[in-house]
Amino acid sequence: MHGKQPLAQPANVVFLYDGSFEGFLCCVYHTVYSRQIPLAIYTPENTQPTLFEERSITTDSAQAQKVRASIPAKISPAALEMVETVFLSCLAEKELALLKFLLLGYQQGSKILHMLGHPDVAPVLKAEQHLQGERHLLLGFVRFSDYGGVLAATITPKNFILPFLASHFTARFSQEDFLIYDKTHKAALIYQNGQTRLAPLEEIEFPDVSETETEYRKLWKQFYHTIAIEARYNPKCRITHIPKRYWQNMTELAELL
Amino acid sequence: MDMMQKLTILADSAKYDAACTSSGGDRAGGVGLGSTLAPGCCHTFSADGRCVSLLKVLMTNDCIYDCKYCVNRRSSEVPRTTFTPEELAELTIQFYRRNYIEGLFLSSGVLQTPDYTMERMIEVLELLRYRHNFWGYIHAKTIPGSSPELVHRLGLLADRLSVNIELPSEDSLKQLAPSKTRQAILKPMGLIAGGLQQNKQELALYRNTPKFAVAGQATQMIIGATPETDFHIIRLAQGLYNRYELKRVFYSAYIPVVEDTLLPSVDTKPPLLREHRLYQADFLMRQYHFNADEILSEETPNFNPYLDPKCNWAIHNMHRFPVDVNRASQAELLRVPGVGPKSAQRIVAARRTGRLGMAELKRIGVVLKRAQYFIITADNPTGPKVGKETTIRALIDPKVYAAGVEQLSLFGPQGPGGLALPQAQDVKNATEAAEEAVLCMASNL
Numbered sequence: 001m002h003g004k005q006p007l008a009q010p011a012n013v014v015f016l017y018d019g020s021f022e023g024f025l026c027c028v029y030h031t032v033y034s035r036q037i038p039l040a041i042y043t044p045e046n047t048q049p050t051l052f053e054e055r056s057i058t059t060d061s062a063q064a065q066k067v068r069a070s071i072p073a074k075i076s077p078a079a080l081e082m083v084e085t086v087f088l089s090c091l092a093e094k095e096l097a098l099l100k101f102l103l104l105g106y107q108q109g110s111k112i113l114h115m116l117g118h119p120d121v122a123p124v125l126k127a128e129q130h131l132q133g134e135r136h137l138l139l140g141f142v143r144f145s146d147y148g149g150v151l152a153a154t155i156t157p158k159n160f161i162l163p164f165l166a167s168h169f170t171a172r173f174s175q176e177d178f179l180i181y182d183k184t185h186k187a188a189l190i191y192q193n194g195q196t197r198l199a200p201l202e203e204i205e206f207p208d209v210s211e212t213e214t215e216y217r218k219l220w221k222q223f224y225h226t227i228a229i230e231a232r233y234n235p236k237c238r239i240t241h242i243p244k245r246y247w248q249n250m251t252e253l254a255e256l257l
Numbered sequence: 258m259d260m261m262q263k264l265t266i267l268a269d270s271a272k273y274d275a276a277c278t279s280s281g282g283d284r285a286g287g288v289g290l291g292s293t294l295a296p297g298c299c300h301t302f303s304a305d306g307r308c309v310s311l312l313k314v315l316m317t318n319d320c321i322y323d324c325k326y327c328v329n330r331r332s333s334e335v336p337r338t339t340f341t342p343e344e345l346a347e348l349t350i351q352f353y354r355r356n357y358i359e360g361l362f363l364s365s366g367v368l369q370t371p372d373y374t375m376e377r378m379i380e381v382l383e384l385l386r387y388r389h390n391f392w393g394y395i396h397a398k399t400i401p402g403s404s405p406e407l408v409h410r411l412g413l414l415a416d417r418l419s420v421n422i423e424l425p426s427e428d429s430l431k432q433l434a435p436s437k438t439r440q441a442i443l444k445p446m447g448l449i450a451g452g453l454q455q456n457k458q459e460l461a462l463y464r465n466t467p468k469f470a471v472a473g474q475a476t477q478m479i480i481g482a483t484p485e486t487d488f489h490i491i492r493l494a495q496g497l498y499n500r501y502e503l504k505r506v507f508y509s510a511y512i513p514v515v516e517d518t519l520l521p522s523v524d525t526k527p528p529l530l531r532e533h534r535l536y537q538a539d540f541l542m543r544q545y546h547f548n549a550d551e552i553l554s555e556e557t558p559n560f561n562p563y564l565d566p567k568c569n570w571a572i573h574n575m576h577r578f579p580v581d582v583n584r585a586s587q588a589e590l591l592r593v594p595g596v597g598p599k600s601a602q603r604i605v606a607a608r609r610t611g612r613l614g615m616a617e618l619k620r621i622g623v624v625l626k627r628a629q630y631f632i633i634t635a636d637n638p639t640g641p642k643v644g645k646e647t648t649i650r651a652l653i654d655p656k657v658y659a660a661g662v663e664q665l666s667l668f669g670p671q672g673p674g675g676l677a678l679p680q681a682q683d684v685k686n687a688t689e690a691a692e693e694a695v696l697c698m699a700s701n702l
């Protein structure tokens with residue numbers, strides 16, 4: 001395209017890696033050194049039978065570190081941030097998309113983030129926007145319940161946005177203790193005594209709700225139904241703004257499902 | 258009366274207010290409870306599809322005035338109630354902690370006197386800010402006729418202040434809200450604008466100056482209860498933006514709540530499509546640098562129901578097109594139907610890395626369905642070659658079909674350029690009406 005040799009060529013091989021970000025960086029390492037772009041990159045949970053050669057990529061911290069350092073150096077710090085973010089997104093075959101994005105980046109340098117119309121760039125930027133969009137929605141859609149002074153909420157987002165919610169909620173509720181449980185990704189954001197941590201969490205059981213909690217839920221639901229203007233009733237418009245998949249965790253909408 | 262009943266009454270009587278945004282503030286949070294987000298944040302959407310961001314209630318629905326269009330007017334027979342400041346502050350805090358809301362939108366009927374009412378509102382805000390240490394968003398509506406000193410105090414506590422202009426002209430006010438004069442409405446607006454200005458200077462001089470309504474002021478007016486044209490309304494809005502440093506003007510389609518000979522009958526449908534056109538025009542003025550005179554004129558004083566105002570402008574200014582996406586300025590790109598502020602910016606960034614064709618534009622997010630008739634691209638250097646009818650047909654606002662003939666018939670009989678557009682009663686359905694409108698517009702360009 002720009003007279004530069006491509007770093008690697010498509011090959012009939014499938015990579016298998018452990019699903020970690022480091023593991024993904026090792027897939028990049030392997031691509032560059034074998035000069036082969038795989039047909040697909042799978043994790044043990046997310047694998048499909050293929051007829052092609054499968055190659056297991058072992059996660060090696062030194063290799064991962066090398067690749068990580070190369071991104072800000074050869075492309076830009078913003079590109080590293082983009083890759084880290086999109087790795088947490090729900091983009092289908094995100095590993096392959098990110099690999100192609102990086103290969104193009106190594107050729108083109110920092111201007112890659114401006115190549116908005118390029119087929120290897122546009123899907124990555126779109127995935128990032130989708131993640132940021134879902135994050136923004138959830139800033140509003142998270143519903144806490146008060147369990148004896150601790151606030152707790154469950155969410156079921158498509159993207160793994162928990163790390164991106166932390167700063168907002170810790171600033172807003174700095175004097176509270178709270179927990180946000182991501183049921184999709186089996187993880188929790190926990191804020192206690194002014195400390196934040198992100199921990200894997202298979203399951204969670206909430207205690208019974210108090211009378212006061214029930215009362216506030218009722219008041220909120222009543223408010224919600226009261227402010228809708230009948231003459232403007234428009235359920236279609238509501239759905240476009242607040243897709244049904246968010247309803248299950250929302251006090252005022254769950255029972256309308 | 259218990260809390261549930263109070264909340265029901267005081268939310269119900271506040272629901273016709275259009276404003277519910279929580280935008281414009283940007284307070285990081287840290288001490289106490291709460292923070293604000295510059296772009297605002299919707300916490301849910303009600304069954305009418307509107308964003309719910311704030312706990313929007315009246316402090317009281319009691320009122321000494323008798324504005325004809327209002328459910329709370331003195332002569333209306335509805336149950337009356339008033340929140341105590343403590344109740345309302347506690348409710349706000351408990352809703353906020355559960356992340357139901359972004360803050361409070363407090364407005365009120367007039368209890369005893371405007372000043373008395375304002376003092377009670379100030380009490381609520383002081384409780385929130387100083388006892389509960391609450392730093393979430395507060396939008397307060399000033400009471401017409403209250404003293405400047407109280408407006409100032411309210412402004413120091415709230416993120417946004419608003420004064421409702423209520424109706425788009427002095428005549429309409431005289432008829433429907435005799436206790437409110439244009440003067441009484443504009444005066445506090447001027448005071449707030451003055452407060453904002455002065456505060457900016459003080460903030461520059463002294464770091465610890467308390468901030469006055471950081472998110473600025475807003476207003477709203479009722480559309481469709483009175484005979485003003487769309488041109489009159491958007492010119493008024495433009496004037497307000499310029500003179501009073503307004504952040505937002507809200508338009509609220511009139512929903513008949515009372516029978517009165519001076520008002521549209523109670524079975525009138527709210528003019529939602531017209532309200533939508535007003536918001537589009539408003540957006541063009543705020544974000545696209547359009548002037549009210551470019552959007553409408555004395556000769557064409559009302560919106561084209563079939564086309565959004567930007568498309569309508571484009572087909573009447575065909576001599577400005579096509580524009581070359583690889584060379585045109587950002588301002589020129591912004592005028593292309595299907596190109597929004599974001600895609601205009603992206604085009605300018607992306608073309609530095611290579612020339613853009615249709616495929617690239619599509620990936621950038623340009624709506625080619627509309628834009629293709631107005632642009633020159635790398636792979637189409639001569640520009641579009643289609644007839645006017647095809648262009649207009651592609652631009653017809655899909656909302657027209659959703660709105661149906663009922664909404665179309667709410668527009669005046671006059672089409673663009675004073676032409677008679679087909680009226681709802683002449684056609685079977687919105688699709689047919691739209692097709693006739695296409696032919697009619699094309700033949701008159």
Ligand code: SF4
Pocket residue numbers: 320321322323324327328329330331365366367
């Ligand atoms: S002053 Fe306000 S609440 Fe009172 S009647 Fe007029 S519009 Fe209604």
